[in-house]
Amino acid sequence: MKTKTDTEKSASTEEKIKEAARRVFTQKGYAATRTRDIAEESGYNLALINYYFRSKEKLFDIVMLEQLQIFVHSIAGLLNDRETTLPKKIELLVSHYIDMLIANPGLPFFILNEAYAGPEKLFEKVGAGVAGQDLYIRKQWLEFATAHKMNTINPIHLFMNLMSMTVFPFIASPILRNKTNMSTDAFNALMVERKKLIPAWIDAMMQMPVKQSAPPKIPKSKQKGETK
Amino acid sequence: MKTKTDTEKSASTEEKIKEAARRVFTQKGYAATRTRDIAEESGYNLALINYYFRSKEKLFDIVMLEQLQIFVHSIAGLLNDRETTLPKKIELLVSHYIDMLIANPGLPFFILNEAYAGPEKLFEKVGAGVAGQDLYIRKQWLEFATAHKMNTINPIHLFMNLMSMTVFPFIASPILRNKTNMSTDAFNALMVERKKLIPAWIDAMMQMPVKQSAPPKIPKSKQKGETK
DNA sequence: AAAATCATTAATCATCTGATTAAATTGTTT
DNA sequence: AAACAATTTAATCAGATGATTAATGATTTT
Numbered sequence: 039m040k041t042k043t044d045t046e047k048s049a050s051t052e053e054k055i056k057e058a059a060r061r062v063f064t065q066k067g068y069a070a071t072r073t074r075d076i077a078e079e080s081g082y083n084l085a086l087i088n089y090y091f092r093s094k095e096k097l098f099d100i101v102m103l104e105q106l107q108i109f110v111h112s113i114a115g116l117l118n119d120r121e122t123t124l125p126k127k128i129e130l131l132v133s134h135y136i137d138m139l140i141a142n143p144g145l146p147f148f149i150l151n152e153a154y155a156g157p158e159k160l161f162e163k164v165g166a167g168v169a170g171q172d173l174y175i176r177k178q179w180l181e182f183a184t185a186h187k188m189n190t191i192n193p194i195h196l197f198m199n200l201m202s203m204t205v206f207p208f209i210a211s212p213i214l215r216n217k218t219n220m221s222t223d224a225f226n227a228l229m230v231e232r233k234k235l236i237p238a239w240i241d242a243m244m245q246m247p248v249k250q251s252a253p254p255k256i257p258k259s260k261q262k263g264e265t266k
Numbered sequence: 267m268k269t270k271t272d273t274e275k276s277a278s279t280e281e282k283i284k285e286a287a288r289r290v291f292t293q294k295g296y297a298a299t300r301t302r303d304i305a306e307e308s309g310y311n312l313a314l315i316n317y318y319f320r321s322k323e324k325l326f327d328i329v330m331l332e333q334l335q336i337f338v339h340s341i342a343g344l345l346n347d348r349e350t351t352l353p354k355k356i357e358l359l360v361s362h363y364i365d366m367l368i369a370n371p372g373l374p375f376f377i378l379n380e381a382y383a384g385p386e387k388l389f390e391k392v393g394a395g396v397a398g399q400d401l402y403i404r405k406q407w408l409e410f411a412t413a414h415k416m417n418t419i420n421p422i423h424l425f426m427n428l429m430s431m432t433v434f435p436f437i438a439s440p441i442l443r444n445k446t447n448m449s450t451d452a453f454n455a456l457m458v459e460r461k462k463l464i465p466a467w468i469d470a471m472m473q474m475p476v477k478q479s480a481p482p483k484i485p486k487s488k489q490k491g492e493t494k
Numbered sequence: 495a496a497a498a499t500c501a502t503t504a505a506t507c508a509t510c511t512g513a514t515t516a517a518a519t520t521g522t523t524t
Numbered sequence: 525a526a527a528c529a530a531t532t533t534a535a536t537c538a539g540a541t542g543a544t545t546a547a548t549g550a551t552t553t554t
Contacts, residue, residue: 216381242470
């Protein structure tokens with residue numbers, strides 16, 4: 039019979055190693071992370087890392103998937119909710135994302151790194167529940183698009199814009215902050231501002247008249263100065 | 267006296283190693299790249315990599331800076347041009363960026379990786395000429411903002427949006443393409459569409475009435491939840 | 495063509511790194 | 525407390541990796 043103390047203690051150091059691993063991985067990326075870094079960060083012996091998790095890669099997978107699933111679960115419900123209107127969903131989604139990203143600014147870069155290193159691993163394990171094809175918000179989005187005569191423009195553009203304006207600033211924040219001498223607090227304040235702004239911008243884009251049919255060809259002489 | 271053949275031949279293999287290095291670095295990132303990968307990719311012996319460049323890191327710096335400076339120079343002139351109007355500049359900038367990114371989709375990730383690994387190296391060497399503080403477009407932007415009563419909203423938001431909507435899709439394209447089963451060609455076509463769309467969106471944002479003046483102070487109790 | 499310089503290669507070194515092992519320590523059960 | 529199992533550690537291994545070296549080939553200079 040397994041005693042409580044036993045498992046509890048194991049879980050404790052196991053958890054501490056995972057947390058240390060999460061910190062180091064998120065900061066340095068998988069390739070640049072040494073198992074010794076994790077050992078040191080956790081305060082435990084190097085061998086324990088292989089005792090609890092079989093390898094560096096397995097530890098990475100576990101940490102990674104946990105981190106992602108926390109977030110995925112936190113928004114899956116919202117996306118599939120049938121009561122909330124689309125604009126409200128967008129507002130909540132942006133707000134939720136920004137909160138998460140302020141608390142965990144390294145995650146996007148982390149995810150990108152993995153997506154670039156080996157796409158399969160991530161998508162198959164995490165992406166399952168939030169594939170997008172069967173989410174209710176997708177139906178809402180498409181309905182709205184057709185209702186507003188937006189057939190001419192691919193709805194994916196607006197989705198791209200939503201994600202871009204929300205996530206990209208966090209990804210680029212090291213560069214941005216360096217160029218503008220901005221503190222982390224100031225940056226975060228900007229991002230909180232965006233909780234209101236982004237939904238408004240997206241809304242404006244959705245309402246935007248698509249001046250598509252109008253000028254297929256402009257007789258302007260010097261229209262395109264340099265296409266290169 | 268140095269003979270032509272000499273330098274030409276040297277430059278040739280030196281250049282080939284750099285190109286191989288660029289390919290491998292861009293694809294795998296600095297930490298995951300092995301000098302042997304570069305040697306193999308270039309077709310030359312491993313030792314030549316240290317013969318021409320003193321170390322892996324120096325080779326990386328050189329390749330990296332070259333790549334960046336090509337792009338920086340290609341837009342610096344545009345940004346400082348005093349004739350082109352702001353909307354036209356935006357249009358040209360987006361177009362230029364998207365062309366560059368289609369030709370070189372790995373670059374943003376590459377830059378991010380370095381920005382996260384060691385910020386100083388990049389900014390000091392490359393960022394010098396395009397610091398942003400002294401670019402004419404900045405003046406134009408600020409003038410436009412004040413002229414249109416946009417003082418209430420930080421102009422940096424619109425700059426963020428411009429960069430986000432242009433660059434982020436490329437960064438996230440591995441994920442996006444995987445989720446939507448999109449081919450590279452289809453993705454690129456989308457991006458070319460955005461050459462027209464993004465300037466229009468930005469324009470709409472700039473014209474947008476800022477419904478700001480309303481609540482300057484909110485008696486909300488839980489205003490600052492967690493500054494951390 | 496001999497000498498000298500440059501380019502290239504195979505072999506090797508020293509270190510780093512992920513993983514394993516065997517012993518020591520701690521905790522639990524009988 | 526003896527026996528047993530779980531946890532932790534120090535030491536070590538095997539392979540990877542960045543770099544160097546010494547020898548060979550090629551090209552230029554004298």
